[in-house]
Amino acid sequence: MKKLLLLVGFAGLLAASNLNAQTPAAAAPAPVAKTPTTEDRLADIEAYINNGARQTNAPTALATSAGPGHNAWMMTSAALVLFMTLPGLALFYGGLVRRKNILSVMAQCLGIAGIVTILWFICGYSMVFAAGKPWLGSITKFAFLNGVDSAPNTDYAAWVSHNVFSMYQMMFAIITPALIIGAIAERMKFKAIMLFVVLWMFVVYFPLAHMVWGVDGLMNGVWNGDAKIKAIDFAGGTVVHMSSGWSALILCIMLGKRLGFPKEPMQPHSMVMCMIGTGMLWVGWYGFNAGSAVAADGVAANAFMTTTLATAVAAFVWPMLEYISRGKPSILGFCSGAVAGLVVITPATGFVDAKGAVIIGLLAGVIPYFAVTKLKGIFGYDDALDTFGVHAVGGTLGALLTGVLATGKVNANLTDANSYAKANGLDKIVANHGLWIEQLKAIGLTITLAVVGTVVIALIVKAVCGLRVSEDVETVGLDVAEHGEEGYHG
Amino acid sequence: MKKIEAVIKPFKLEEVKDALSDVGIEGMTVVEVKGFGRQKGHTEIYRGSEYTVDFLPKIKLEIVLADGQVEAAIAAILKAAKTGKIGDGKIFVSNVEQSIRIRTEEKGEQAV
Numbered sequence: 001m002k003k004l005l006l007l008v009g010f011a012g013l014l015a016a017s018n019l020n021a022q023t024p025a026a027a028a029p030a031p032v033a034k035t036p037t038t039e040d041r042l043a044d045i046e047a048y049i050n051n052g053a054r055q056t057n058a059p060t061a062l063a064t065s066a067g068p069g070h071n072a073w074m075m076t077s078a079a080l081v082l083f084m085t086l087p088g089l090a091l092f093y094g095g096l097v098r099r100k101n102i103l104s105v106m107a108q109c110l111g112i113a114g115i116v117t118i119l120w121f122i123c124g125y126s127m128v129f130a131a132g133k134p135w136l137g138s139i140t141k142f143a144f145l146n147g148v149d150s151a152p153n154t155d156y157a158a159w160v161s162h163n164v165f166s167m168y169q170m171m172f173a174i175i176t177p178a179l180i181i182g183a184i185a186e187r188m189k190f191k192a193i194m195l196f197v198v199l200w201m202f203v204v205y206f207p208l209a210h211m212v213w214g215v216d217g218l219m220n221g222v223w224n225g226d227a228k229i230k231a232i233d234f235a236g237g238t239v240v241h242m243s244s245g246w247s248a249l250i251l252c253i254m255l256g257k258r259l260g261f262p263k264e265p266m267q268p269h270s271m272v273m274c275m276i277g278t279g280m281l282w283v284g285w286y287g288f289n290a291g292s293a294v295a296a297d298g299v300a301a302n303a304f305m306t307t308t309l310a311t312a313v314a315a316f317v318w319p320m321l322e323y324i325s326r327g328k329p330s331i332l333g334f335c336s337g338a339v340a341g342l343v344v345i346t347p348a349t350g351f352v353d354a355k356g357a358v359i360i361g362l363l364a365g366v367i368p369y370f371a372v373t374k375l376k377g378i379f380g381y382d383d384a385l386d387t388f389g390v391h392a393v394g395g396t397l398g399a400l401l402t403g404v405l406a407t408g409k410v411n412a413n414l415t416d417a418n419s420y421a422k423a424n425g426l427d428k429i430v431a432n433h434g435l436w437i438e439q440l441k442a443i444g445l446t447i448t449l450a451v452v453g454t455v456v457i458a459l460i461v462k463a464v465c466g467l468r469v470s471e472d473v474e475t476v477g478l479d480v481a482e483h484g485e486e487g488y489h490g
Numbered sequence: 491m492k493k494i495e496a497v498i499k500p501f502k503l504e505e506v507k508d509a510l511s512d513v514g515i516e517g518m519t520v521v522e523v524k525g526f527g528r529q530k531g532h533t534e535i536y537r538g539s540e541y542t543v544d545f546l547p548k549i550k551l552e553i554v555l556a557d558g559q560v561e562a563a564i565a566a567i568l569k570a571a572k573t574g575k576i577g578d579g580k581i582f583v584s585n586v587e588q589s590i591r592i593r594t595e596e597k598g599e600q601a602v
Contacts, residue, residue, distance in 0.1 A: 265541045267534060322535075332536050373538030386537060 036060075051297040053158050064151035067159030073296035074160045074168050080287025081171035085109055085178050088284050092277030092335070093182050096385045099269040100477025101186045102487035108181045108190065112197055113174050119201050120170045121145055127206040129156065129169065134218035134228065137210045142166075155215040157294040168291060169209075176205055176240045182385035183248035187258050189469050190482050196251070196461050204247060204453040208446060209239045219442045222413050225423030231442035232406060232414070232426070232435070234303065235292035237347025237398040238446040245392025246450040249383065254458045255467050257382035259474050266384075271331050278335040282311060285342045289349040302410045303349040306357035307342070310349075313358055314341025317365025336390065340368040343394035348402040351414065356405035363401065368394045399443050403436030491586040491602060492560045496551045497523070497579040498571040503549050509570035510553070513562040517602075519552040529577035548579060554586050556599045 036044075036059045044055035048067045090109040094102045116124070123143045130141035142148055145166060153162040177197040184193070211218040212233050219238075221230035233239060258266065268274060289307040293300035318337025319329035344364035345357060352360065372389035383389060408415035408430055416427040429435050461467060468474075473481040480486060498506055503520065510518065524545035531544040555563060564581060572578055591601040 262539065265543075266539075267541050268536055326535060328535075330535070336537060377538065389537075 048159055051159060051293075051295040054154070066150060066152050066161040066164070070157070070159040070295045070297075071161055071164055073300070074157075074164045074291060074294065077287035077291025078164065078168040078171055080284045081168065081175065081291065082113075082284075084281050084284030084288060085171070085175045086113060088277050088280030089175065089178055090277070091273050092281060092339070093185065093385055095270040095272065095274030095277060096182075096268040096332075097185050098266060098477070099488060100479055102269065102479065103483050103485055104190070104478035105181065105185060107483050108193055109178050111190070111194055112178045112181075115194055115197060116174045116177065116201060117170060119198065120166075120173055124173060124201060124206055125166050125170065127202075128173075128209040129153075129166070129214060131155070131214070131216050132210070134216060134226075135211055136207045137214050137216075160294055165294065168294075169213075172236060172240060172288070173201065173205060173209070176236075176244050177201065179241070179244035179387055179391055180248045180251065182387035183252040183383045184255050185384040186478065187384075187468055187474055188255055189466065190478075192461050192465055192467050195464065196457055199457040199460065200247065200453065203457055204243055204450055205239075208243055208449055211445075212239045212442070219445065221421070221424065221426045221429075221438065222418065223420050225420040227424050227426075229441045229445070230424050230426045230429055230435075230438045231399075232351060232402060232439075233347045233399065233442070234350040234402075235289045235346045237343075237395045237402065238442055241343050241346060241391040241395025242399065242443070242446045243450045245388050245390070245395055246447050247454040248387035249381065249392060250451055250454040251458055252383050252388070253381050254455070254462075257380075258384065259471060261382045262380075268332065274335055275331055278338055282338055282342065285311070289342075289346060293350055299350045299411055299413075302353075305354060306349045306352055306360075307345055309354055309357040310345035310361035310364060311338055311341035313361025314338065314344070314364035317362055318369050321366065321369050336372065336386070337365050337369070340364045340390050340394050343391055344368075344398040344401065346395070347398045348405060351402060351406035351411050353407060353410050356407070359405065360398070360401050363397060364394060367397055396443055396447075399439050399446075400436060403439030404433075406430060406435055491554060491589060491599060492557060493584050493586045494551070494553045494555065494560065494563055494567070495582040495584075496553075496567050496571070497525070497548050497581075498551065498567070499573070499577060499579060500547055500549045502571045502573075503551075505570040506551065506567055509566035510563060513559070513566045515553060515555060515559065515563055515566075517553070521550045521552070523548050523550045527577075527580070546577070554589055554602045556602060 034057065036057050040055055040057040041059050044058045044062065047053060047055055051070065086109060090106045094105045097105055121144060123139050125145060125148065126142035127137045127139055130138035132138040148162045148166050150161040150163055152158055152160055153165060156165055177200060181193065212220060214220060216224055217227065219227060219229040219231045221227050221232045285307060286304060290300045290304040293303060315334055315338035318340065319333035322333045323329040341361050341364045345360050348356065348360060368390050371393040372386045375389065376383060406414060412418065414421060414426065414430045416422045421427045429438060458467065469478065469481065524547055526544055526546055529546065531542055531546060534541045534543055553563060560583060567581055588597065589601045590597050
């Protein structure tokens with residue numbers, strides 16, 4: 001009955017949103033001053049090729065068109081980022097749990113994809129990408145994706161359809177909470193996870209993503225001329241990896257260790273599955289990183305290269321440390337190194353050159369390696385699949401290294417050629433090697449928001465429905481107890 | 491009639507089967523098993539966490555045969571399964587009271 005009411009309420013909301021839609025929200029395009037000359041039309045095409053702003057006297061027939069090349073790449077990228085979660089992350093995490101819990105991880109990934117999509121449609125997209133306050137966008141402007149159509153939203157991309165941009169960004173909103181489930185795998189109730197994610201999106205993700213990427217965001221150094229913190233984050237070092245990683249640490253501590261940890265054996269049940277997932281994450285990450293240029297332009301091309309370099313280097317360095325320290329390079333070592341490389345290059349990918357990417361790859365293979373193999377033992381928390389060690393440590397490292405290695409030579413948006421960077425002084429900060437201080441401010445704010453937000457949300461969820469499954473359920477496995485299915489028969 | 495139970499290394503199964511065929515053994519039952527003897531298990535390390543794996547995968551062959559075939563079968567298994575390293579496995583021989591072929595209801599050595 002409660003569920004039925006929920007559905008009726010949801011349908012009511014939808015109907016209300018349709019009423020709003022009947023009053024035209026978007027203003028008609030400004031009338032073109034004069035008939036475009038051949039020069040005007042050529043300039044508009046040149047702008048398309050260079051991913052520049054629309055020509056002011058653009059041909060009316062194209063006034064609301066997206067650029068086909070840029071749009072095609074962004075639709076591809078959106079699909080690639082979804083592929084990272086489904087099935088990439090599901091297989092990567094799924095292989096690392098015991099066989100009795102494989103389906104629970106997959107159910108959680110799928111459940112998050114669904115619930116986050118609904119939130120994104122209702123008001124999530126609007127809260128992140130509509131202009132509002134420096135710490136949060138407008139809740140209503142793009143609510144129910146009103147006004148989000150195939151014409152570009154020039155606040156973010158001159159040549160990419162607004163609806164494509166919205167769906168692309170939604171894939172980031174899906175994978176971020178999905179990363180958290182690595183730390184709390186094998187012991188948290190499904191309904192507790194779903195409730196946690198809903199609250200977490202409102203308290204942590206939507207505000208943070210707006211601060212970093214929103215047109216008037218507090219920490220959007222590249223695109224907000226009034227940004228108080230002139231930080232940069234190309235594809236989500238703070239928004240995605242730090243937020244999920246630090247929240248994961250807090251949640252796994254509040255949830256407690258798995259039964260029998262660390263005495264009972266809890267080996268990964270399928271390293272094959274884990275390796276397949278890793279490969280999918282790597283491939284999908286090209287959409288994540290190169291797609292974050294929101295165009296098929298030179299910055300995207302640079303991001304494609306740096307992503308490859310850093311990842312390959314880290315994927316080699318991590319297992320070599322194992323080789324040196326205990327005589328055997330493991331598949332999990334190769335996989336962990338690859339993911340760490342991808343995480344650390346994420347905030348830097350569109351801002352550093354090839355040499356910077358190799359340095360990042362090297363450090364990504366070393367520092368998260370020690371976080372994963374040593375820190376956990378020293379402090380004794382049960383971060384089951386190492387979300388903290390890889391994503392929080394890697395994300396924080398990446399945000400800081402971006403501050404050291406970013407260069408205007410590969411991305412003119414960091415120079416005075418970008419009027420926003422010129423207005424808030426980012427161009428001089430980068431030129432004078434002071435960016436790491438701004439990055440530290442962003443790191444501090446991100447950690448504070450993730451930690452405090454998670455403590456409060458976890459306490460609420462605990463009071464509402466409890467966080468953990470019973471000992472019986474945990475022993476039998478979540479697959480049978482929570483989902484009524486088994487991953488493997490026979 | 492005797493029953494031979496032989497626990498061998500998994501990768502030796504094909505060689506052992508061929509060697510048994512060569513001496514005229516025409517049937518066997520094979521099971522994948524886990525266990526340990528003097529070889530003990532091994533250690534696995536995942537991201538710094540160490541696990542001791544006590545039980546190693548092995549193959550167990552069960553062959554019931556006429557008394558006269560036993561020595562030839564044992565010799566064939568020894569020749570094919572021996573690597574000289576620890577963990578090669580063991581052979582057990584025991585008496586079998588009766589055997590019956592279900593299709594024809596033949597009994598005794600005719601049925602093995």
